[in-house]
Amino acid sequence: MSDQLGFDTRAIHAGTPPDPATGARQVPIYQTTSYVFKDADHAARLFGLQEVGYIYSRLTNPTIGALQARIADLEGGAGAVCTASGHAAQILALFPLMAPGKNIVASTRLYGGTVTQFSQTIKRFGWSAKFVDLDDTDAVKAAIDEDTQAIFCESISNPGGYVTDIPAIAAIADGAGIPLIVDNTLATPYLCRPIEMGATLVVHSLTKFMTGNGTVTGGVVVDSGAFDWSASGRFPSLSAPEPAYHGLKFHETFGNLAFTFHGIAIGLRDLGMTMNPQAAHYTLLGIETLPLRIGKHVANAQKVAGWLEADPRVSSVTYAGLESSPWNATAQRLYPNGAGSLFTFTIQGGYEAGVKLVDGLELFSHVANLGDSRSLVIHSASTTHRQLTEDQQIAAGAGPDVVRLSIGLEDADDLIADLDQALAKATG
CATH class of the missing domain: 3.90.1150.10 (Aspartate Aminotransferase, domain 1)
Known part of the structure; x- marks a missing residue:
């Protein structure tokens, strides 16, 4: 939807035209696991990533797709992938970037569950995190080494409500050739649009302000579409041939949607962090009044x-x-x-x-x-x-x-x- 429209208008209309099958004005809840293929060739094209469509609701679903489109629009991103929770979104965001022995630089001011996820849980993947006070930009620069794959922060931190100088941290990430991931849960795109400040990826716990009524859990990863994943050999999951798709190179094939397609075709396929359609519906309703x-x-x-x-x-x-x-x-x-x-x-x-x-x-x-x-x-x-x-x-x-x-x-x-x-x- 055009950025010329106001935020309030896009919070209601972005990603949700009338349902093409029925004309329903509110997004229907497509409570289905699977979708009928037109024929064998249609199925083959979908599974080969040669055509965009619906295969199985672990990967794609029309209700969830509408929510992804709305959030990508509000955040100013190229695409988005919804997940079952905010914690799931964080792992999905890191998944294409990381490998055993790699690390991230993370803010010391994070939600306690995120600190545990980064200091303990990701060790099981062979990943690690260096926690740094992001107000000390010299310390941030010093913490980055040849194995650092990203910087992670919260726009407004939980629990203290401290605000992050995103442009300053984005400049450091850009200088190091690595993405900046910003958790925008507490600010929402109404208060802060990290991509406009230089962030590469934005994550949310949609459970919180985006839904706004304490009914469902959910998460999302929004890709700016601006990062050059092929500029170095640092991100082979996105730039190198993918064995599961006969050597397809995500960045070469999908351009600014490479991260989004990887999140669906690899992340949701193999990690299974799928949002359910009813949760997507509630979150769409919540965003209308954001x-x-x-x-x-x-x-x-x-x-x-x-x-x-x-x-x-x-x-x-x-x-x-x-x-x-x-x-x-x-x-x-x-x-x-x-x-x-x-x-x-x-x-x-x-x-x-x-x-x-x-x-x-x-x-x-x-x-x-x-x-x-x-x-x-x-x-x-x-x-x-x-x-x-x-x-x-x-x-x-x-x-x-x-x-x-x-x-x-x-x-x-x-x-x-x-x-x-x-x-x-x-x-x-």
């Missing part, structure tokens, strides 16, 4: 964070939308529509007070999720970041005295009143 929701999320977060910062029972607030934040200038420059609605604060009284606060809240829901229409709370050190060492927790912005808030769409004054009474219980 601009309205994110604007309210941000306004509420700004008001709640400001109130917390002024409260003497609170030691600190990490929200980048506050003028006191070290990341405020970066947020003003790169995230003009707001710094999201997830942040942390530290409470007077440490770990025990943090746990009491969570237990004392009544309107906030205590769940292991974020990006819901409801306001959510969690004590990261005892839950989402529990598997990390205390040093890792502190580096990730999830120390023992830290409480994470995901601000929803309720009346901000009601949220403040709930925090006020819970703080009284926790610190009284």
Whole structure:
């Protein structure tokens, strides 16, 4: 869809013309495993990647395809591949890039599950990660070696809500000839479009703000289509002959859609991280209201964070939308529509007070999720970041005295009143 149309218009229309079979205006849920071929030649062309179409819903599905097209449009990418979860999207993004002995440079400020995935799980593939504070660009450059295949960061980090200077990191990745992968879950393309700032790949947990209602899990990898996978011998999965397709070279054959086709033809085929059609349908519905929701999320977060910062029972607030934040200038420059609605604060009284606060809240829901229409709370050190060492927790912005808030769409004054009474219980 034309970029001349506004974001709000594309959030409703991109990738979803009326259904060609029935004229249905809303995207139907194609709840099917397989599709009838026209004839034997048609089947052979599809399996040989000589024709685009539908074979089996582990690979392609019309409902999921509509969601992929919409997200690629909103992110400014050439193509997208949806997955069963955000974690699945991260592995799918790395899969064509990595090989045993290869590494990535990753931000220290990542979701705890991602830190575990990168520090522990990927070792089973023979991959590794070097964790670096991305605010220290010299350290980022120093961490890159001949086996580094990518840099990974979050646009707005979980749990602290810190913002990343994506253009600065993209320049380093470009200079090293490697892709920059940005997790844009907390910002969404409404607040941040990493590809326009130089990112190669964008990943999301669609479970969060993109769907926005806490109903389904999902993930996506969006390819900018701008990276030259054949410029060096660093990425043979995309540039060298593929044995499973009689020597086909993905980049040579598919050009700016090479990564997207590889994600489907190899990634989904062999790893099976497929999104289900009903989840895609719910996410499409959620994206229709994304601009309205994110604007309210941000306004509420700004008001709640400001109130917390002024409260003497609170030691600190990490929200980048506050003028006191070290990341405020970066947020003003790169995230003009707001710094999201997830942040942390530290409470007077440490770990025990943090746990009491969570237990004392009544309107906030205590769940292991974020990006819901409801306001959510969690004590990261005892839950989402529990598997990390205390040093890792502190580096990730999830120390023992830290409480994470995901601000929803309720009346901000009601949220403040709930925090006020819970703080009284926790610190009284």
